[in-house]
Amino acid sequence: MNYQSSLDFLFQALPMFQRVGGAAFKKDLSNTLKLCAHLGNPQNKFKSIHIAGTNGKGSTAHALASVLQAAGYNTGLYTSPHLKSFRERIKINGIEIPENEVVAFVEANKTFLSELKPSFFEMTVALSFAYFAKKGIDYAVIETGMGGRFDSTNVIQPLLSIITNIGFDHEQFLGDTLDKIAFEKAGIIKDNVPVVIGQTHDRTASVFRSIAADRKAAITFADQSLDVKFNGYNRQSKEKNLAQYTLSGGTASIENIELDLLGSYQAKNLPAIMVALDHLKTLGLQLHTDHIKEGLSNITTNTGLKGRWQILSSDPLTICDTGHNEDGIQEIIEQLLVLKGKQKLYMILGMVKDKAHYKVLAKLPKDAYYFFCQADQPRSMPANALKNLAAELGLQGEVIENVNEALQAAEKKATKEDLIFIGGSTFVVAEINDL
Template identity: 50%
Template sequence: MQYSEVIDYLYSRLPVFHRIGAKALKPGLGNTLRLCAALGNPQDQFRSIHVAGTNGKGSTSHMLASIYGAAGYRVGLYTSPHLKSFTERIRINGQPISEEAVAEFVTKNRDTIETVEPSFFEVTVAMAFDFFARQDVDLAIIEVGLGGRLDSTNVITPLISVITNIGYDHTDILGDTLSAIATEKAGIIKAGVPVVVGETQAETESVFRSVAALANAPISFADQQYSLQDSGITNGRRLVTTVDVKGAKTTYRLDLLGQYQLRNLPAVLATITGLQTPFPVAESAQQIGLASVVSSTGLKGRFQVLQQEPFVVADTAHNEAGLRALFAMIETFPRHELRIVLGLVADKDRASVLSVLPKEAVYYFCQAQTPRALPADTLQREAESVGLSGAAFPDVDTALQAALSQSTPTDLIVVTGSNYIIAEITNL
């Protein structure tokens, strides 16, 4: 099969989460283990870092990949979902897997796929692990898809586990309390494997400590190891000074401009420190890696500036905590009018999302071209019921063009609400 045929096959034959939501999930790790066994258990043939969390796990994974790449290692990176091309999910030193390699994998293993009947995500995980093993990576950064305990990626035994933070998202699957969600995320903690938790949270700290103790896994909380001072954005970089527990100060120039990245940075630094013996990283590599995450890994959609006048930014924030962090940063930017292009998926806790959005903004409601998308007119009605006013549009490009046409050069436009909305911006 050719690449286009393979992609059509994967989307039509297999349950896909971004199209049908929770119904695409296959409970347990059995399918992934069966796929990996048929491939010769590639998950056991490379060393890895496993990254989970409600928000920030994608950015954290990309920052780690950029740093280890700058240090001279051959680094695999598995993330999801993709924005523009399926090949974005599987990278080595920033280069996506080739379309030919994707086609070859599916064609070669089609009989196994038909026999196992996995989900779309289970196949992509197996594909990534097979590719990393065959390409002999030094280290692979593996981002959890959803949750942790039952996530398909959880068949690896990493060198270190990372959990960025816990917030309310996918509550229909993971639970409706922070402690319940934390228990699912803590499922990536393995016996004797160190774990780094990015943020200390009163509702979840005891969960992580308890699970780590039962697994005899050394645990550390990164925000207790590093304090940060934000110096704002200068020359296209966010200047951040860190102070470790010994009082040593270091200033980094981050090309990921979102102020919320300061919540991810301690976990990144603690992870690098924790793996210095098997994977030494010089301070210079940390500096280079953090200053070039976008160019070295291809990361998009994290406070990505699309143009200057009016100032337009795209961000994949899609839950209450993520949007709260995004708009706290937006408040620091001078502007005349705030315009928000917004689209959501239907299976989110929309009431909590809408509750954190600024009421003074002008809204342009839209929908992604996926069955999970909330219709724009439904979103408009629900938003108006809580004091958010604006017009509905059939897609993000149309909504963004309307916002641009009504803006002055001093306005600020934010496009947000869903990965799928950001993915459909033509000029991303």
């Protein structure tokens, strides 16, 4: 087999939530357990940090991995979904898994996989575990997919669990109330393993406390022990901006932090990141102030993270972000409105079929001009249908299905002082040519 035929086997032979949605979702860990057993239980051969949450888990995972790398640890990182390349999901020290490792895994296990018929996600998780074990990493940062309790990653026994926040997303699978969603995410809490909760919410705090108590897991609500203030940007050079934050309270030994992730919403992720690093230090990791500062100011460089408030152009200012649910869009809009001032905002927007469309669209500014698009994959909502829904809420614009053609049209309309935003779906951002 070559790399392309191996990918074809992964993408076509097995269900993939990223493309087909609910048909690939299973409330069962049995396949993952069988697959891991077949591979010699590689998930038990390295130490790990496990991260769940509705928003922020990807940024948090990349931030922690970057700090571990800066401290000299051989660091694995498993995240999903990918934007451009399947290999983005599995990295060691920021380097994507080589094609030959993917080919070797599929070739060695194809017969077993064909008989077991695991999902795309189940097999990708197992591939990451096998690769990390083979390479003898020191630590792996593992991000859940959609949920927690039945997520395929939930076969690990981590040093630390982190739940960034709880919001409405994937309600058809995780539950239609915040406490039900919290219960599913809290499934990653393990016996006697400390857990950090990033954001406190009245409806979910009791769920986390109850499950943590049952499992004798020490629990910390990060935002109750650490205050974070966004102070604006420090332009180091023409190529790089850094977002500046002040930390106070709790055991904060670092007063000022700079991130190369530029979304001001990272202020909500930083408490969990910093408290998690404190926990890891108590567990014996050598994470000094210089490591933390270096790691957090070089997240994109160290890990290759893309699509988080990423600036594509400055003339006019063009930004993309993968935030796609109600809370994520709210954070994006707040920062966009601060940036645009009195200038025109152009939004290139696409969504998937299985989202709460009205709730998201209701948060969007009515004075923006919209280009409604759709990513080239089965879960995409037709751009015309999205335009019609948006019109019911007073949002006006036009349909240009291709993301890059929509961007070209926006660039023609916009002046140098205007603002262009691309998002609404991870898949829309993934199709940007210059990402």
